[in-house]
Amino acid sequence: MEPESLQSDFDSAFAEIGQVREAFTPALTPREVGTITSVATGIAKVSGLPGVGFDELVMFPGDVLGIAFNVDADEIGVVLLGDYSHLHAGDEVRRTGRVMDVAVGDGLLGRVIDPLGRPLDGKGPVASTKRLPIERPAPPIMDRAPVTVPLQTGVMVIDALIPVGRGQRELILGDRQTGKTAIATDAIFNQRDRNVLCVYCAIGQRASAVAKTVANLREKGALAYTVVVVSEGNDPPGLAYIAPYAATSIAEFFMEAGRDVLIVYDDLVQHARSYRELSLLLRRPPGREAFPGDIFYIHSRLLERATHLRKELGGGSLTALPIIETEAQDISAYIPTNLISITDGQIYLSPSLFELGVLPAVDVGKSVSRVGGQAQLAAYRAVAGDLKLSYAQFEELETFSRFGARLDADTRKTIEHGRRIRACLKQPEFSPVSVPAQIAVLLALTAGLFDLVPLDQMTDAEHALCEAAADIPADVRGRLDTAGKLSDEDRKAIVDIATKALARFEPKPKPELEKKP
Numbered sequence: 001m002e003p004e005s006l007q008s009d010f011d012s013a014f015a016e017i018g019q020v021r022e023a024f025t026p027a028l029t030p031r032e033v034g035t036i037t038s039v040a041t042g043i044a045k046v047s048g049l050p051g052v053g054f055d056e057l058v059m060f061p062g063d064v065l066g067i068a069f070n071v072d073a074d075e076i077g078v079v080l081l082g083d084y085s086h087l088h089a090g091d092e093v094r095r096t097g098r099v100m101d102v103a104v105g106d107g108l109l110g111r112v113i114d115p116l117g118r119p120l121d122g123k124g125p126v127a128s129t130k131r132l133p134i135e136r137p138a139p140p141i142m143d144r145a146p147v148t149v150p151l152q153t154g155v156m157v158i159d160a161l162i163p164v165g166r167g168q169r170e171l172i173l174g175d176r177q178t179g180k181t182a183i184a185t186d187a188i189f190n191q192r193d194r195n196v197l198c199v200y201c202a203i204g205q206r207a208s209a210v211a212k213t214v215a216n217l218r219e220k221g222a223l224a225y226t227v228v229v230v231s232e233g234n235d236p237p238g239l240a241y242i243a244p245y246a247a248t249s250i251a252e253f254f255m256e257a258g259r260d261v262l263i264v265y266d267d268l269v270q271h272a273r274s275y276r277e278l279s280l281l282l283r284r285p286p287g288r289e290a291f292p293g294d295i296f297y298i299h300s301r302l303l304e305r306a307t308h309l310r311k312e313l314g315g316g317s318l319t320a321l322p323i324i325e326t327e328a329q330d331i332s333a334y335i336p337t338n339l340i341s342i343t344d345g346q347i348y349l350s351p352s353l354f355e356l357g358v359l360p361a362v363d364v365g366k367s368v369s370r371v372g373g374q375a376q377l378a379a380y381r382a383v384a385g386d387l388k389l390s391y392a393q394f395e396e397l398e399t400f401s402r403f404g405a406r407l408d409a410d411t412r413k414t415i416e417h418g419r420r421i422r423a424c425l426k427q428p429e430f431s432p433v434s435v436p437a438q439i440a441v442l443l444a445l446t447a448g449l450f451d452l453v454p455l456d457q458m459t460d461a462e463h464a465l466c467e468a469a470a471d472i473p474a475d476v477r478g479r480l481d482t483a484g485k486l487s488d489e490d491r492k493a494i495v496d497i498a499t500k501a502l503a504r505f506e507p508k509p510k511p512e513l514e515k516k517p
Helices: 003-024 156-161 180-189 207-219 237-256 268-281 295-303 334-342 351-355 378-401 409-425 435-446 455-471 474-481 488-505
Strands: 033-040 043-047 056-060 064-071 076-080 092-099 101-104 130-133 171-174 196-205 226-232 260-266 317-325 345-349
Touching: 064 237, 076 237, 101 237, 130 237, 156 378, 156 409, 156 435, 171 180, 171 334, 180 196, 180 207, 180 260, 180 317, 180 345, 196 207, 196 237, 196 268, 207 226, 226 237, 237 260, 237 268, 237 295, 237 317, 268 295, 268 317, 268 334, 295 317, 295 334, 317 334, 345 351, 378 409, 378 435, 409 435, 409 455, 435 455, 435 474, 435 488, 455 488, 474 488
Parallel strands: 171 317, 171 345, 196 226, 196 260, 260 317
Antiparallel strands: 033 043, 033 092, 043 076, 056 064, 056 092, 064 076, 101 130
């Protein structure tokens, strides 16, 4: 027998022996065990895990999970993701061999969960058969498609002047208690029957505030197509840090299935503060305002995951509405400027307008959409340009008129027209306006039909016009809801309906007094 054939017989025999031994011998995996050396607020220092990797999950006593954050030669710094009050130095720590992941799937719709996927709504365990890592690379540029389809928020001032497209990242910022969350929740309410799923991520919020938002979503029927991910203010900072990443992975599952998704991060200032707390506790070098040097990367790698995929990849989209809270209207602070540079525009809410009762308190001058008209319906583009110019002129002239200057007739007319624009852009919370009604109001404004309506009757006049918009012919309504252009005949039909609806609000001429002989 030749040596080559003899060697091959030996190799096959040894292979068969190995297969038999694997079949009858239980798998013995090496088990690395470490020890806690110290525990602080939300973090733990661990020694004795030489093979642990960055971002790997480790298990503490009581099934408390942690993420390996600082991987040094002698010890690792671990971010704790649960109640750590029972942990002490000397306790055992085990590797899990996997990174942090979260349950995804249709079973999460209508549920309120924490960043670890545990239910918070008392409806039992979450039904899911798939899990995704919370940290995933953003889609490459060649996998993305242009943002061309609008995401209708139902808020007239946004849809007309600061449009948001599906796949866009639009920042909402303003001081405390100016209505930031209200705009985001109104956008969620307006996605009903629009085939858009929603994810609301509360980061470090008060439990009472989150409960109120969830109750509003449930009352308006929006919870059926929404996933709520919550990390409360009294949770460990590690949960607040991973919350937006977990929520984004849940949203990406739907996007990669070819669906359109809206995600709201409320708010990313709390996220930045939780990361700063963890970094300082882990002895990472502080930078500006004590934030670590990679705070920009923390948010950019999160928001870059929002996009519109090409048709070959399903054509799904993920639209992000991050919220941040400013202090004393300072939009040039560190975190606001970081996020303004990452996002595709911002909606700024002014405390001054809020105090004047102009709700939503959107400052049109400081707000911008860098996608703009490319993702706006053609019917809006036909009327919104003139409206924004008229409103900007009004704001300048109104400031000038406060000094008591004598104004000519044209200036007074511009100011009166601007006041009616501002009155029409006011909108109560939880009352989204349909596209045909918005177009009817905007056309009536540009045609000057509201100029004869007294200011104290503007709310009633606008409401009457929105109801009359139901009489717009079906073919015209179809063109308004799609990308079809507004023809002269369509414009005339809408203006005629608006003229009839507003006729009863015009002041009647006073009867002339009889002259005495």
